[in-house]
Amino acid sequence: MSSDSQIVVGFGGTCIDLLAEVTAFPEPDQKINTTNFKVQGGGNTGNALTCAARLGLKPRIISKVGDDTQGRAILEELEADGVDTTFFVVSKEGTTPFTYIIVDSQAKTRTCIFTSGYPRMVPEDLSRTSLLSALDGARLVYFDGRLHKTALVIAQEAIYQNIPILIDAERPREELNDLLRFADYVVCSEKFPLAWTGTSSFPRALVSMLLRLPKIRFVIATLGEKGCIMLERCADEGPQTEEIDINSALESLEIEKDDSVTMPTCLSSSQTKFRAEGIGTVCGRLYVGTAEKIPPSELIDTTGAGDAFIGAVLYAICANFSPSKMLRFASCVAAANCRAIGARSGLPYSTDPCLASFFHRATTQ
Secondary structure (H helix, E strand, C coil): HHHCCEEEEHHHHHEEEEEEEECCCCCCCCCCCCCCEEEEEEEHHHHHHHHHHHCCEEEEEECEECHHHHHHEEEEEEEHCEEEEECEEECCCCCCCEEEEECCCCCCCCEEEEEEEEEEECHHHHHHHHHHHHCCCEEEEEECCCCCHHHHHHHHHHCCCCCCCEEEEEECCCCCCHHCCCCCCCEEEEEEEHHHHCCCCCHHHHHHHHHHHHCCCEEEEECCHHHHEEECCCCCCCCCCCCEHHHHHHHHHHHHHCCCCCCEEEECCCCCCHEEEEEEEEEEEEEECCCCCCCCCCCCCCCCCHHHHHHHHHHHHHHHCCCHHHHHHHHHHHHHCCCCCCCCCCCCCCCCHHHHHHCCCCCCC
């Protein structure tokens, strides 16, 4: 990867995570002991860009913390991982956001209780000089969907400079709609497409998203241990392009999956006109990616798995990975992160043996 394609900019949440691992989630009014406790940086943007840095990108973060112990710890941790914190706003009398996370080691779940910082970031916190400096040479800009007023200012400048935008659509937020219209790429949770479009099926919702957002090149829905599904937009080749119902297309790919394979795999359709009854058609390719099968003894904590996936997607776009390679790569990175407590402890580096096959091949297939 050339040095001029390594810079990515992220805007959104950073915080401190207070992680308490317990043998079982407590009952109301119960007192229990932790089996493990960890304090580390968190927040969707902080996590995703830490992942991107460890993989070899040069991330810059625009965010806000308080001038307190927690805020200084966030900056120090990011800088130690190679993330540029020059564009952080530090509030002299503010407080830094933090999250209590209860990790149930038996049920393999995590419960997050978030406390926002004060004061929240507003457009006036970011000077135009600082914004232009942050975007200088950027290959991609990432948003986690929060602090939408400031996000819109950054997105509009990115559009003006022709810098592609990737948005993490974790859940529907009214203010997210304005930001989504700027997106070139969307990575969302499993529930987002149906909730946002109100359509009758998940695959139809993906078609609806591409029709409602004509600028986006692909949408990826992450499905946890079930893997991921991606709909990529393609140029319409005319009447000769086959037309098929999107539900049927997804069912066909799901049938082809080999559930006995441990490592991530990816199946794709040919270029097709996907029809969603009552919604419309879109020309594209459909991809079904599987997740790595992690042995129960190795599965520690799923906190930040989605952020790790997005960090890997950022890298894959910059490195011009094929869609199939990108989805397999992102699944491997997310799986590695699930093998340690917290959103960052397990994030792999580019030298990690589990990623060797992606970095040592000359092709992008």
